[in-house]
Amino acid sequence: MTTYTAIHLKNRPDDGKIGEHLFEVKEKTVPEPENNQVLVRQTYMSLDPAMLGWMTADEESYIAPVELGEVMRSSGVGTIVSSRHPDYSEGDKVMGMMGWQEYVISDGKGLNKLQEGVDEETALCVFGLPGLTATQGLLNIGQPQEGETLIVTGAAGSVGSIVGQMAKADGLRVIGVVGSDEKADWITNELGFDGAINYKTDDLQAKLEALAPDRIDVFFENTGGPIQSHIVNYMNAHARVVVCGMISDYQAETPAPGPNWLPLIKKRIRIQGFAMPDHLDNSAQLIAQLTPYVQQGKIKYRSHIIEGLTSAMEGLNLLFEGKNKGKLMVKL
Amino acid sequence: MTTYTAIHLKNRPDDGKIGEHLFEVKEKTVPEPENNQVLVRQTYMSLDPAMLGWMTADEESYIAPVELGEVMRSSGVGTIVSSRHPDYSEGDKVMGMMGWQEYVISDGKGLNKLQEGVDEETALCVFGLPGLTATQGLLNIGQPQEGETLIVTGAAGSVGSIVGQMAKADGLRVIGVVGSDEKADWITNELGFDGAINYKTDDLQAKLEALAPDRIDVFFENTGGPIQSHIVNYMNAHARVVVCGMISDYQAETPAPGPNWLPLIKKRIRIQGFAMPDHLDNSAQLIAQLTPYVQQGKIKYRSHIIEGLTSAMEGLNLLFEGKNKGKLMVKL
Known part of the structure; x- marks a missing residue:
């Protein structure tokens, strides 16, 4: 029985300050996928400015906040380590909303396989939300x-x-x-x-x-x-x-x-x-618009990688202090 | 030989102040129309907030300013008093850019006859620029x-x-x-x-x-x-x-x-x-969109009429002081 780490939102950043005081770090048992599910080991996790909005219960916001006690929301890429879903095989690299956790169970909804020749960093930096x-x-x-x-x-x-x-x-x-x-x-x-x-x-x-x-x-x-x-x-x-x-x-x-x-x-x-x-319902169209630029080598990027899931809690501040050099992500 | 009054722009309102010091009032001889021209006696002249922009030589503006020495620009309605133009007869009521003057010669360009049943005030208040x-x-x-x-x-x-x-x-x-x-x-x-x-x-x-x-x-x-x-x-x-x-x-x-x-x-x-x-090239379409509201009696208006051409020079201040009660116009 293996364990993994997950980070839950505990408090809202009412004074705008972000750090470990907002979160609870939990150790959990890695689950087994049920029928039509996959188990994904997340390898890279995106940190984005929008997260401040997700942590705040702002009635004016266009997206539901993360509820207190929930795993913090994020997108990421990972590898299928166990599949009982017909569309996915062990070893497939996938992208999706995975949350601040090392493992995640998915029924495949909102999960996309990485395109041929696209590695994890490129996926998060170019074909992700940015x-x-x-x-x-x-x-x-x-x-x-x-x-x-x-x-x-x-x-x-x-x-x-x-x-x-x-x-x-x-x-x-x-x-x-x-x-x-x-x-x-x-x-x-x-x-x-x-x-x-x-x-x-x-x-x-x-x-x-x-x-x-x-x-x-x-x-x-x-x-x-x-x-x-x-x-x-x-x-x-x-x-x-x-x-x-x-x-x-x-x-x-x-x-x-x-x-x-x-x-x-x-x-x-x-x-x-x-x-x-x-516009996310239109993401297939957006990817189609973006792909030619990438294929023609027009899009360079730079990533700013911090190490380990728990580094996310303080690492998020890099975005708001303008200290990140490129797309900020956590390597798990 | 009859004379009429015309008001020319003499100075620009560089300090934003409007009044008689900006203008020169001239007495002129009423001209005769040549072939394919009409002579219009202006009866009502519109005063609009845009005039401050027209008087100012602002390179940022979307419309050419009135040059110093020119007759001040304005729209108005009037009556054809003499016509040598096939499309117009004596007594026709027309609307157009007539300037701050009691008479104007026109070749018909930009001149529109008032629609059936539309009087001068309605024309300026509803079917004019506003x-x-x-x-x-x-x-x-x-x-x-x-x-x-x-x-x-x-x-x-x-x-x-x-x-x-x-x-x-x-x-x-x-x-x-x-x-x-x-x-x-x-x-x-x-x-x-x-x-x-x-x-x-x-x-x-x-x-x-x-x-x-x-x-x-x-x-x-x-x-x-x-x-x-x-x-x-x-x-x-x-x-x-x-x-x-x-x-x-x-x-x-x-x-x-x-x-x-x-x-x-x-x-x-x-x-x-x-x-x-x-959008003025599209004015026929705009008039078509507006007409049903007027025909169904949905558009009431109120005009604020001041008397005599020379009253325009100080009267324009009513707009910027918010003291006009309804569409500001000059009755000539």
């Missing part, structure tokens, strides 16, 4: 056109880095906003962005004008923060704003004000907020 | 659905009063935001709005919650101001915001900040700015 989010937000909402200029905040993040590379592949000029010179180097030298703005150290307006002489047509917003107003005031007629994340405000007691709306009239700007739970 | 703006913004951008709740700011204004009445006719719950109790009475008792908020005296949040228990689905924004953030934070999933005007900021040196964007993600809100010059 890639689907980038695809829906950029292609289906932002409607980028060749020759336009795109700016993306959180540009070295898991969503932003894919957004920028897809836009480059489609022939746009691409500017990324990041929080360190190291990230700026990475997106320009490795990912091929046309320019980077370090929002912590650069003169925002001057750098924006220097890097985007033809102004901005598509603004993909992942972070919020003071550069938001500079961008909205520097857009072209009929520009589109895709509001995907506001990570700088998730933990704020009083969210910062946004841009004045006068430019929305002068430039006939459209601002569209979106959230992936609305 | 009605087309209301139609485009509400029906084509806001996409209201029966049973939803709409809130409109500047609700007693020329655009807002039509927006609210069209929405009521389409089966929405309609709340209007106004700046006086007199306007609140008018929109609820005369126009049939379900409720009114006086933004100067009411507790905004409390009144909003009391009048819109099912929250807001469509927000038609004509004014800007502090209620904007209350509304954006009180919207339903997939709500739409139509940004038509920001009159409270047109004269501001530093425009007020707008709402934080977190609710845009949580509620997947779309915000769309628009401006009528983009």
Whole structure:
């Protein structure tokens, strides 16, 4: 009889602080699958900014929170170690919502086998929630056109880095906003962005004008923060704003004000907020839209891997402190 | 040889102040129409908030400013007093861009005869720019659905009063935001709005919650101001915001900040700015959309008429001080 570790949500982060005090670590016995079930050993687990929302009982949220006492929610990849399900064999690599636990029983619903030649890291970094989010937000909402200029905040993040590379592949000029010179180097030298703005150290307006002489047509917003107003005031007629994340405000007691709306009239700007739970039924279509970019080698990524399930409890803070370098995940 | 009065733009309102110091009043000789021209005597001239933009040389604007020395731009209605154009006869009532002058020569381009049974006031109040703006913004951008709740700011204004009445006719719950109790009475008792908020005296949040228990689905924004953030934070999933005007900021040196964007993600809100010059090519379609509401008696209006061409120079301030009671126009 083998045991495994699972982490349950014990308290809500009412003061926005995340750490071990919110969770209970339990040792459990590894179960056997019943008929039409599989047992999955999770190998990599994704950590995402949305988790703060899942831990919070916010009646305004678009997705049900994790109940107190439940295993914490997460997506991950793993290997089938035992199958009594006709569609799965021992050794299959699969992806799905697995939670903060080393083993999980599944009836196959919401489980997807990794595509041929896709390893676990690529699966989590590109074909997981970040890639689907980038695809829906950029292609289906932002409607980028060749020759336009795109700016993306959180540009070295898991969503932003894919957004920028897809836009480059489609022939746009691409500017990324990041929080360190190291990230700026990475997106320009490795990912091929046309320019980077370090929002912590650069003169925002001057750098924006220097890097985007033809102004901005598509603004993909992942972070919020003071550069938001500079961008909205520097857009072209009929520009589109895709509001995907506001990570700088998730933990704020009083969210910062946004841009004045006068430019929305002068430039006939459209601002569209979106959230992936609305679009997950369409994930097959999103994967089909994303796949050619990956097959043509257009999407590089970088993962930030921390080790061991229990490292997740404090590791989540890396996201909110902007200290992760690439897609944050836990290797189990 | 008869003379007439025309008013030319002499200075730009760089400090936002409007008055006689900006204009030059000229006496001119009434001209004779040449072949394929008509001479129109203007009878009613529209005064609109957009005029401040037309007077300002703002490179950000979507429409060319009035050049210094030119006759000030405006729309109006008038009567053909002499015609050498095959499509027009003496006595025809017409509508078009006539400028701040008592007589105008036209080759018929952009001139429309008033529909049967439509008098000059109705033409300017309903089928002029305000009605087309209301139609485009509400029906084509806001996409209201029966049973939803709409809130409109500047609700007693020329655009807002039509927006609210069209929405009521389409089966929405309609709340209007106004700046006086007199306007609140008018929109609820005369126009049939379900409720009114006086933004100067009411507790905004409390009144909003009391009048819109099912929250807001469509927000038609004509004014800007502090209620904007209350509304954006009180919207339903997939709500739409139509940004038509920001009159409270047109004269501001530093425009007020707008709402934080977190609710845009949580509620997947779309915000769309628009401006009528983009849609005037489509005015026949807009008139066709608007006409049934008028024919069914659904659109009441109220005009605020000032007398004499030269009264326009100071009269324009009524709009920016919120002192006009209904569509502001000059009777010539």
